Amino acid sequence: MSKEALIRVENLTMAYGDFVVMRDLNFDVKQGEVMVIMGGSGCGKSTLLRHLIGLQEPAKGEIYYGDTNYTQSDPDRRQKINRRFGVTFQQGALWSSMTLEENVAFTLEEYTNLPPEEIQSLVRSKLSLVGLRGFEQYYPAEISGGMRKRAGLARAIALDPDILFFDEPSAGLDPLSSKRLDQLIMELRDSLGATIVIVTHELESIFDISDRAIFLDTSVRTITAIGHPKAMLKDPPNENVYRFLSRDATKPA
Amino acid sequence: MPVVDQNPKARLESNGSVFRLVLSGDWVLQSGAPSFHELNWDPLQGKKGVGILEINGRDLGRWDTTLLPMLLAAHNFCEEHEVSLNLEGLPEGIRRLFNLATAVPVKTDATHAEDEPGFFRQIGNWAMNFRQGADDWFEFIGRLFLGFMRLARGKAQVRMRDFALVVESTGAMAFPIVSLISFLVGLIITFLGIVVLIRFNAEYYVSYLVGYGMLREMGALMTGIILAGRTGAAFAAQIGSMKVNEELDALRASGVDPVEFLVIPRVLALVLMMPLLVIYSMVVGIISGMAIANVMQNMAPEIFVKGLLEAVTLSDLMLGLIKSVVFGILIAMSGCLRGLQSGNDANAVGVATTQAVVTSITLIVAFNALIDWIAAIYNV
Numbered sequence: 001m002s003k004e005a006l007i008r009v010e011n012l013t014m015a016y017g018d019f020v021v022m023r024d025l026n027f028d029v030k031q032g033e034v035m036v037i038m039g040g041s042g043c044g045k046s047t048l049l050r051h052l053i054g055l056q057e058p059a060k061g062e063i064y065y066g067d068t069n070y071t072q073s074d075p076d077r078r079q080k081i082n083r084r085f086g087v088t089f090q091q092g093a094l095w096s097s098m099t100l101e102e103n104v105a106f107t108l109e110e111y112t113n114l115p116p117e118e119i120q121s122l123v124r125s126k127l128s129l130v131g132l133r134g135f136e137q138y139y140p141a142e143i144s145g146g147m148r149k150r151a152g153l154a155r156a157i158a159l160d161p162d163i164l165f166f167d168e169p170s171a172g173l174d175p176l177s178s179k180r181l182d183q184l185i186m187e188l189r190d191s192l193g194a195t196i197v198i199v200t201h202e203l204e205s206i207f208d209i210s211d212r213a214i215f216l217d218t219s220v221r222t223i224t225a226i227g228h229p230k231a232m233l234k235d236p237p238n239e240n241v242y243r244f245l246s247r248d249a250t251k252p253a
Numbered sequence: 254m255p256v257v258d259q260n261p262k263a264r265l266e267s268n269g270s271v272f273r274l275v276l277s278g279d280w281v282l283q284s285g286a287p288s289f290h291e292l293n294w295d296p297l298q299g300k301k302g303v304g305i306l307e308i309n310g311r312d313l314g315r316w317d318t319t320l321l322p323m324l325l326a327a328h329n330f331c332e333e334h335e336v337s338l339n340l341e342g343l344p345e346g347i348r349r350l351f352n353l354a355t356a357v358p359v360k361t362d363a364t365h366a367e368d369e370p371g372f373f374r375q376i377g378n379w380a381m382n383f384r385q386g387a388d389d390w391f392e393f394i395g396r397l398f399l400g401f402m403r404l405a406r407g408k409a410q411v412r413m414r415d416f417a418l419v420v421e422s423t424g425a426m427a428f429p430i431v432s433l434i435s436f437l438v439g440l441i442i443t444f445l446g447i448v449v450l451i452r453f454n455a456e457y458y459v460s461y462l463v464g465y466g467m468l469r470e471m472g473a474l475m476t477g478i479i480l481a482g483r484t485g486a487a488f489a490a491q492i493g494s495m496k497v498n499e500e501l502d503a504l505r506a507s508g509v510d511p512v513e514f515l516v517i518p519r520v521l522a523l524v525l526m527m528p529l530l531v532i533y534s535m536v537v538g539i540i541s542g543m544a545i546a547n548v549m550q551n552m553a554p555e556i557f558v559k560g561l562l563e564a565v566t567l568s569d570l571m572l573g574l575i576k577s578v579v580f581g582i583l584i585a586m587s588g589c590l591r592g593l594q595s596g597n598d599a600n601a602v603g604v605a606t607t608q609a610v611v612t613s614i615t616l617i618v619a620f621n622a623l624i625d626w627i628a629a630i631y632n633v
Contacts, residue, residue, distance in 0.1 A: 050502075055502050055506065078508075082505070082506060087503070089502065091498065091499060093499035093500055095500050096495070110509065111508075152503075
């Protein structure tokens with residue numbers, strides 16, 4: 001991949017108060033790439049994602065989008081950058097006071113001048129992409145957890161974003177929905193040219209869809225491997241990566 | 254529940270440096286298994302490096318995880334005193350459980366214990382928290398102000414439909430409770446007034462009391478307290494649970510400022526509804542006073558109204574209305590701020606709701622006094 005870096009993370013240190021989660025993270029995500037952030041439970045994957053989308057401030061280090069220093073940007077500038085994002089959260093995080101249709105339509109109404117009929121047809125097409133056509137008038141509380149996650153995905157792709165962030169997209173989904181979701185993610189990349197950052201520990205997804213992956217290692221609190229997961233498995237840069245990718249639980253993590 | 258046939262027993266035998274822990278009986282939940290420390294381990298402690306502890310389970314009856322604490326204690330003891338542990342004499346199942354339980358080492362740097370802070374430290378913490386609280390308020394006020402500036406320029410992200418929903422739930426639906434409380438407050442003022450004034454043969458002036466009381470003080474104060482409990486708490490709970498559900502994060506990630514988006518419609522709704530509710534409360538209170546005066550003293554309503562009109566002026570009404578607007582802003586802001594500050598679990602939402610009510614009632618009473626003081630200075 002010779003494309004230029006769309007997201008660049010430099011010397012990022014993440015901390016909750018005095019407790020350092022991960023330190024000195026350096027990596028980039030290239031245009032049109034599917035980048036997987038992997039690592040064991042509680043290693044800071046989701047925290048890293050929250051840093052990337054501006055929900056948490058780095059203890060140290062910078063995040064760049066293109067040439068713009070996101071970390072140093074003022075709130076207005078950040079909001080503009082954020083509008084290029086589509087984000088899904090672990091539990092869906094749908095707005096509970098709105099129907100599914102309103103959830104998906106929200107950003108379209110806020111950031112475009114499209115007429116209502118057009119918004120409605122766009123919303124329905126997004127909901128059909130995630131298999132939720134017919135549930136437009138349901139409220140989030142009325143549907144299952146898996147459906148909420150899928151609706152969250154429909155909301156995330158409402159504006160056809162340049163960059164999609166997924167936080168554990170397939171956790172809690174049945175194998176078929178999970179597979180469909182992977183296919184959808186690839187489709188979004190291929191047809192829309194979106195850059196995709198996924199936090200996950202589902203090995204199947206990791207091998208199927210990632211162009212590159214970074215491995216966050218709790219034992220040393222930083223990235224210990226960057227590259228394609230298949231290559232990592234063939235020629236493991238370190239033992240923890242190998243054990244993670246080969247599901248080797250014989251030794252303590 | 255399994256029935257205990259044989260009581261579980263543990264016995265320690267020794268032969269040179271080989272020690273044998275013999276377990277017998279049914280080691281099942283509710284059988285009251287002996288604990289590791291009931292046995293005398295002193296002889297083994299002296300066998301550092303050479304001692305062997307064998308665990309023998311030949312006479313073991315039924316067992317479940319009740320056996321595990323004994324084995325783990327033995328394991329820790331052996332590690333600590335450099336004695337080797339032999340589990341060969343145990344059933345395979347319990348050995349597998351033991352291996353699982355000891356596979357991941359105890360995380361020693363994850364202790365959650367916090368020292369009980371000393372007196373001075375508590376004062377320090379309190380002061381720091383107070384300062385943090387003040388900072389939060391100022392930041393919130395600043396952001397809200399900026400939000401209103403953007404609203405004035407037509408650039409704020411506020412949905413008018415949300416505003417309408419809040420108006421409905423805070424205004425129309427608060428009618429019954431405001432009616433009831435205002436009626437009772439009117440009644441109490443009148444009753445007390447008559448009881449006292451009758452001693453001076455001045456019961457005519459009860460309408461003065463009701464008029465001043467409802468217009469200047471009680472209308473706004475009681476409505477404010479009702480709405481603090483009803484609406485302020487609801488705001489905190491709504492916004493707090495949105496936080497728990499990551500909905501606020503989803504807003505931010507979409508480039509929407511939650512302060513602007515959620516707080517502005519709520520402040521506007523209360524600024525609109527509070528004065529209306531307060532006027533209604535004043536009217537209900539006065540009518541109730543009139544009725545009670547009629548019942549207790551046979552005072553004709555015309556007489557009551559005559560006294561009322563002698564007593565109150567437009568400025569009394571205005572004072573009440575100014576208070577209502579101020580209280581509305583205070584209630585909405587306290588509710589929303591406490592909701593935004595809420596932690597990320599169900600308990601935290603409860604705390605946020607409680608704090609919202611406490612904060613708004615405290616602020617209402619304090620600002621009521623402040624406004625009365627200013628009014629007294631200007632002879633209003």
